[in-house]
Every structure is written in structure tokens, then in C-alpha cells.
Amino acid sequence: MLYNEDSSSVERLLIKKQQNRITPEEQARLEQLLKENPEAKAFAEFYQDEPSQESELQSDDDVHAIWQTLEEKMLHSKTKSKTIFPRKLWLAAASIVIIISATAYFTLKPNTDLISKAEAGTETEATKNIVLHVTGGKEVNLTGNNSETIITGTTSVLAGKQSMDLKGVSGAAHGWNTIDIPKRLDYKLRLSDGTEVTLNSATKLKFPFTFEGDKREVYLEGEAYFNIAKSVNPFIVHTSKGDITVLGTEFNVNTYTKDVLKTALVKGAVNVSFNNKVVRLKPGEELTWNKDEHTITELDERITLSWIQGVLYFHNTPLSEIALMIERWYAVPVQIDDNTLAAEPFTGNLEKTQPLDDFLKPMKGIVKMRCYYEGKVLHMTRL
Incomplete structure (x- = not known):
């Protein structure tokens, strides 16, 4: 853990x-x-x-x-x-x-511009279900029921609405499965080799029910934290921006931003490849690969990994970045009406499971902004 x-x-x-x-x-x-x-x-x-x-x-x-x-x-x-x-x-x-x-x-300074519970309720309207697309075309809704039995090949898999455990599964049908995590939700998955994956909101992972051959491969879009089970067979995380290859380690992968791949290594070692270039990370390092340029910085676990435990930590984070996170987690489109406000930094930590209006209150106290809705769009403007 x-x-x-x-x-x-x-x-x-x-x-x-x-x-x-x-x-x-x-x-x-x-x-x-x-x-x-x-x-x-x-x-x-x-x-x-x-x-x-x-x-x-x-x-x-x-x-x-x-x-x-x-x-x-x-x-x-x-x-x-x-x-x-x-x-x-x-x-x-x-x-x-x-x-x-x-x-x-x-x-x-009492704040008279709190968002009402009725307005905050718009965040749930766009909430979708966690859906597992099983090889062969079947779609399984994992959100509604406590558990769902999936028959694949000669075996069955029990999938819950918060997690799915495939460790030790054998005899499963060949092919790829995709789990789609919508905005506002996250999910835990243990793969057949024992690798543990925590999937953030607005994330997709393509994986087999059982690994075959001399490689373990998955495809990621979004953000996930991996705790890789040790094996002589390499584990490869493919993304549209590059690939991460490991044997046994813990690391975070973030592909939310267009043309940007972020990989943070907690322990072990990883090789990150992009356009025939390979960079090897050491524990405590975070790689940001933006198109053909890359930088390696010291990993700040407070910022990069806090999402796993439901607490979002910000350190001099521009409001524009926080707005993108609000869109992913609360499924509410955000528009910042002032360019200077978009660059305003915020430092603190917020609980992502609380209602949106409660989430915004501390930010409004520090940044001094007003929030209001036009339709379903959340607007942020200076006081």
C-alpha cells in the first residue's frame, strides 16, 4: 500500500x-x-x-x-x-x-456568493457508469450492482462496482477488454499476474483477462497508478504519447494533457520510450515528456499521488489547471472569465469526495473570486 x-x-x-x-x-x-x-x-x-x-x-x-x-x-x-x-x-x-x-x-469576511445545493446538483447529471467492454462485444455495467459475474472462455470473473480481481484467472477467452471510467468515479483493478491498478476518473484501460507470451501489456488513456507484480516478463504500459516498460515497481502515469506524458516513479525502475528515444527513471523522479522535449524533476508525492486517497493537493497551482480537474471529477464544464484569474495560484488540499460547492468554498476564500452558473457551465470571475 x-x-x-x-x-x-x-x-x-x-x-x-x-x-x-x-x-x-x-x-x-x-x-x-x-x-x-x-x-x-x-x-x-x-x-x-x-x-x-x-x-x-x-x-x-x-x-x-x-x-x-x-x-x-x-x-x-x-x-x-x-x-x-x-x-x-x-x-x-x-x-x-x-x-x-x-x-x-x-x-x-462573510461570503454571500455560495453556490446552492440545487446548482451543485448539476454535477451528477452527467455522471455515467463504469463500463467493461468484454472481448466479443459484450458490455457490462459495473456501477449499478454490487457485483457482476462475467463468463469468459472456461472461467468466470466477479466484477464489483468499485473493484475487480483477476489474480489467478486462467482459461479466459483470448482478446482485449476495455474498462471505461467516467468523470466523477475511480476504480481499482487487480490483473491476472497480481499487478494492482488504481484508475482515476475519465480514464480507459485496455487489458487481457490473462497475460500470454513473454510480455505483459496494457493500453492506458487518462491517469492510473500501477503497483507491478514482479516477474521475469516485462510489463509495458502503452499510451498514445509513449510507452513505459518495467519488471516490478510502483509508478504513476498521466496522459490527460494533449501531447504530454507524465510518469512518476515511486520505487523500482522504469524505461520510458517515445519516438525511438528511451529515458530511464530512478525512484523519486518524475518525467514530463512534451512532444519531443522532456524534463526530469524531483517527484512531489503530495501533488502527483494524492488523488489515490481522495485528497487533491495543490501547490501554487494555476486556477486553469484546477478548472480542468473540476471538469474531470465533477463532470461540470468550467469557464474562467478573466485571463489573469486563470493564472492565479492556489495552495492547499481539498477533499474530492465533497460536493462541488463545498470544494470551491476554500478556494474562493483565498483567490477572491465569484462562481455562478449559466445553464450547466460553471463560471469563475474576480470579485
Whole structure:
């Protein structure tokens, strides 16, 4: 596992609790997590021990200063760092800062331009189903039922609405299958060799039910995180921008942007090929291949990998990029009415499972913008 799931759940529930959005069922879940899991309890204690300081916030500079203080305190804490999973440190700091900044803004300057729940409801109208296109032409809707049995060759596959496990499958029909993840949803898939794939929204993956020959190959459009099962046979992820070849490793692939291939390596090694050029990545590196040019930078897991656990982290991210993410996740078209606003940076982390209006509130507090609908199009403009 890349992250500690209990700590991640505690973080999201604490965010909801502080924003007075937690349900009785979620409160019970939070209490159960804290009771059963020492790491989750330690995470919550660190989170709750931090003073809100909301009355002291006067500007974005104050927010950034608190952010840096929290990160330094967490990274150098001798007592807490032993119990909090290392890759969750940034999440705690990020969640505290964004809640502090949002609370301060609404305390000092009430916002009268909140998007109504009725308007936010447009985000669900375009939500589609997760569909598995099975070799031979059959289409299976994986969203409606808890599970669906798929007969293929001499075997059957049980597919759920949130995940599908093909490990150990044999005797399946030859050919390619494609799973189509729409906007607003994500999905987990374990392939026949044991490779685990987490698929982000607006993503397609073409794969066989069983791998044959001396290569394991899949085709990706969108974004996915791969935890490759070790094997003497190479695993190849084909994209329209290039190919990634590995033996056993963990990495993220993003092809959302036209003509751009992004590959982030967590551990192991990968070769990325494009137009007869090959680049080998080391753990902790992220490759961006834009047409014929490529750059390698240090991997910031906070930004690149946070989507896996349902938390979106932004660091000086232009509003134009966040707008594209909103379109993918909420299935709502976005138009920014001011070019200077499109370039406005935003830093913080937001929970992608919350309603769109709640998602936008902290951003509006920092960026100082107004959001409104014209039909089904969400407009963003300066105050």
C-alpha cells in the first residue's frame, strides 16, 4: 500500500468534523478507527493538538507561514514521527492549513456568493457508469450492482462496482477488454499476474483477462497508478504519447494533457520510450515528456499521488489547471472569465469526495473570486 488508509480516512473525517459536515455514521466510523488503530489515533492526536489560530490570520502570507511551521514541526517531531506514516505528514499539514485559511476568511469576511445545493446538483447529471467492454462485444455495467459475474472462455470473473480481481484467472477467452471510467468515479483493478491498478476518473484501460507470451501489456488513456507484480516478463504500459516498460515497481502515469506524458516513479525502475528515444527513471523522479522535449524533476508525492486517497493537493497551482480537474471529477464544464484569474495560484488540499460547492468554498476564500452558473457551465470571475 502506498498510504496508510486508516490515517487517510481519519484525516478526511476530521476535515468533515471541523467543517460540521460529518454524519452520525461517519462519526461512529471515526471513533472506531481511533479505537482500533494506533497510527490513526496518533494522527488524530497530532491533528487535534494544533491550535486553530484562525483569529490571527490576516493574509495569505500568514497561511504560508503556518503551513511551513506545521510541516517543520511534523517532520522534526521526535515523538509523533514514530507513529505517523511518513507519507501522510504532508497531508496533515495541508489539511490543517486549508481549514484554517478557509475558516479565517469566512470569519473575517462573510461570503454571500455560495453556490446552492440545487446548482451543485448539476454535477451528477452527467455522471455515467463504469463500463467493461468484454472481448466479443459484450458490455457490462459495473456501477449499478454490487457485483457482476462475467463468463469468459472456461472461467468466470466477479466484477464489483468499485473493484475487480483477476489474480489467478486462467482459461479466459483470448482478446482485449476495455474498462471505461467516467468523470466523477475511480476504480481499482487487480490483473491476472497480481499487478494492482488504481484508475482515476475519465480514464480507459485496455487489458487481457490473462497475460500470454513473454510480455505483459496494457493500453492506458487518462491517469492510473500501477503497483507491478514482479516477474521475469516485462510489463509495458502503452499510451498514445509513449510507452513505459518495467519488471516490478510502483509508478504513476498521466496522459490527460494533449501531447504530454507524465510518469512518476515511486520505487523500482522504469524505461520510458517515445519516438525511438528511451529515458530511464530512478525512484523519486518524475518525467514530463512534451512532444519531443522532456524534463526530469524531483517527484512531489503530495501533488502527483494524492488523488489515490481522495485528497487533491495543490501547490501554487494555476486556477486553469484546477478548472480542468473540476471538469474531470465533477463532470461540470468550467469557464474562467478573466485571463489573469486563470493564472492565479492556489495552495492547499481539498477533499474530492465533497460536493462541488463545498470544494470551491476554500478556494474562493483565498483567490477572491465569484462562481455562478449559466445553464450547466460553471463560471469563475474576480470579485
